[in-house]
Amino acid sequence: MAFNAVSETVKPGVVKITLSGELDANSAGVFRSEIENVASQKPKHLVLLMEGVGYMASAGVRVLVFAKQKMGAGVDIFVVAPQESVLETLQLTGMNQALYILEKYDAARIENV
Numbered sequence: 001m002a003f004n005a006v007s008e009t010v011k012p013g014v015v016k017i018t019l020s021g022e023l024d025a026n027s028a029g030v031f032r033s034e035i036e037n038v039a040s041q042k043p044k045h046l047v048l049l050m051e052g053v054g055y056m057a058s059a060g061v062r063v064l065v066f067a068k069q070k071m072g073a074g075v076d077i078f079v080v081a082p083q084e085s086v087l088e089t090l091q092l093t094g095m096n097q098a099l100y101i102l103e104k105y106d107a108a109r110i111e112n113v
Helices: 028-039 058-071 084-093
Strands: 004-011 014-023 045-056 076-080 100-102
Touching: 004 028, 014 028, 014 058, 028 058, 045 058, 045 084, 058 076, 058 084
Parallel strands: 014 045, 045 076, 076 100
Antiparallel strands: 004 014
């Protein structure tokens, strides 16, 4: 399944990226480019809608680390609705400690900038 990453500004300070497909070494560059574009907007909250991601390799985890570094400690990153295999990858790598993982999109929590 081809990887896709589409971003949209929900409101000032909140950017959402909808991800779908397999996030591996071949597709990580697409995700990284989208992160770079979003970082230029200087959001306070970055929302990653990951329900459509069936697999995430270590290359995807590296892009998440890059996102944290690029955007800075003041930016909250939310991972919304990750599939079980993606959640396991986040837990095994310890990234679940650096991100907010939510079962569903919670506008009251996420959009309160």
